Amino acid sequence: MKVTVTIDRRPEIADPEGTTVRRALHDLGFTEARTVRMDRVIHIEVEGDDPEQVRMRVTEMCRQLLANPVLEDFEIEVSS
Amino acid sequence: MTTAVVVFPGVNCEQDVVHAVNALGGEAELVWHRETDLSDFDGVILPGGFAHGDALRTGAIARFSPAMAEVGRLAAEGAPVLGICNGWQVLCEAGLIPGAHIANRDLSFICRFVEVEVVDTISILTRTAQLGQRLRIPLNSYQGNWVDPSNAGRIVLRYVDDPNGSQGRAAAVSNTTGNVVGVMPHPERATDDLLGSTDGRVLLESFLHSLVPA
Numbered sequence: 543m544k545v546t547v548t549i550d551r552r553p554e555i556a557d558p559e560g561t562t563v564r565r566a567l568h569d570l571g572f573t574e575a576r577t578v579r580m581d582r583v584i585h586i587e588v589e590g591d592d593p594e595q596v597r598m599r600v601t602e603m604c605r606q607l608l609a610n611p612v613l614e615d616f617e618i619e620v621s622s
Numbered sequence: 623m624t625t626a627v628v629v630f631p632g633v634n635c636e637q638d639v640v641h642a643v644n645a646l647g648g649e650a651e652l653v654w655h656r657e658t659d660l661s662d663f664d665g666v667i668l669p670g671g672f673a674h675g676d677a678l679r680t681g682a683i684a685r686f687s688p689a690m691a692e693v694g695r696l697a698a699e700g701a702p703v704l705g706i707c708n709g710w711q712v713l714c715e716a717g718l719i720p721g722a723h724i725a726n727r728d729l730s731f732i733c734r735f736v737e738v739e740v741v742d743t744i745s746i747l748t749r750t751a752q753l754g755q756r757l758r759i760p761l762n763s764y765q766g767n768w769v770d771p772s773n774a775g776r777i778v779l780r781y782v783d784d785p786n787g788s789q790g791r792a793a794a795v796s797n798t799t800g801n802v803v804g805v806m807p808h809p810e811r812a813t814d815d816l817l818g819s820t821d822g823r824v825l826l827e828s829f830l831h832s833l834v835p836a
Contacts, residue, residue: 555769556787558725607686610679610715612722612771 543596546619547584549609584608593620623833626653626663628693630684633671633708635808642810643667646823648830653689660692664833665702665746668693668709670762670808680723680765681711690716702746702832703802707763710795710804714768719795719804721770727787731764735819736807737782738793745778745796746832747803747825757821759807761785761793766806768792779805801832 551557557579564578586603588596600618609616627639627650636652643650650667653660660666673684684690690712697703697718705713713719726732740748740755751757757779768775768788779794786806794805809822 552771554771556724556727556767558727558729558767558787562729607682608678610682610722612714612720613724613769 543588543590543593544621545586545588545596545600546621547586547600547604547608548617548619549582549584550615550617551579551581551613552615555613593622596620623649623664623835624662625650625665625667625833626660627651627667627669628653628655628689629669630655630671630673630687630712632673632675633669635670635706635810638808638810639667639669639706642813642822642826643830645813646826646830648826648833655684655687655689658688658692660689660696663696664835665829666693666696666704667829668703668705668712670707670709673708673712676765679715680708681713681715684712685716694718697797697802700799700801701834702829704747704829705804706808706810707766707806710806711765713802713804718802719797720772720774721768721789721795723765724767724769725765726763726767726785732766732785733760733762735759736761736785736793738779738807739782740778741780742776742778742796744776744800745794745803746801746829747794747796747805748778748828749800750828750831751824755824756782757812757824758819759809759812759822760819761807762811763806768795768806770795774798776800778803
């Protein structure tokens, strides 16, 4: 199954890259860009055909390795 | 008494650390990160560099190396454990020091001498230094911006200026008992007049004085 994991930095944690990209967008005239957050997306192909089972395992992957609980939250999307 | 200097693929300061420790009268040995038994060692230093190429997050892969289980055991037993630069990032990922590291506030890779002040002498990095003592040590990092929403980290060295946005201007942070410390500037690169400063000596001497036979 195909799994998309989105890793978001918590809003209260600074994002220096996002701040810099936002500044560059404003320099280019895109002043409507209010906030920019440089989140990460990880695509994983997982063996198995039970979406709930796959979601459980990927949640465990996020907890152990893919996301840092101090800085980040994660969202998991499973599709066949 | 021997200190293990753990070598992950991609670290690049391990020889400097061994050289500095030996020059100060200590004894340090390189240990490959796949090692599963560190029982012959009395302390550990995780050197700087780019363990596993900083893949995913700095220190995220290294923390699962077999040697890190032993580092955790030694830390729990009260042995001195010091992470320098990337080594501190590994200690944070392993949960041995509170917090995590993000990119420097101004997105610059900082490579210059900085001044730090000793603000706590409980730790294995600062116990032979004087409170308020100022030290000139090279900083060499991109992800040196420490954040700790839990406020559980104990800051032992503070930058005099604010080079990277690190919370509380923290340049070095210890656990509550002081035996596990992460430091962002490199004390091993300030141990000889040839290097432009010898201010790092007192920090590594503190570490060596903290060693107790296993």
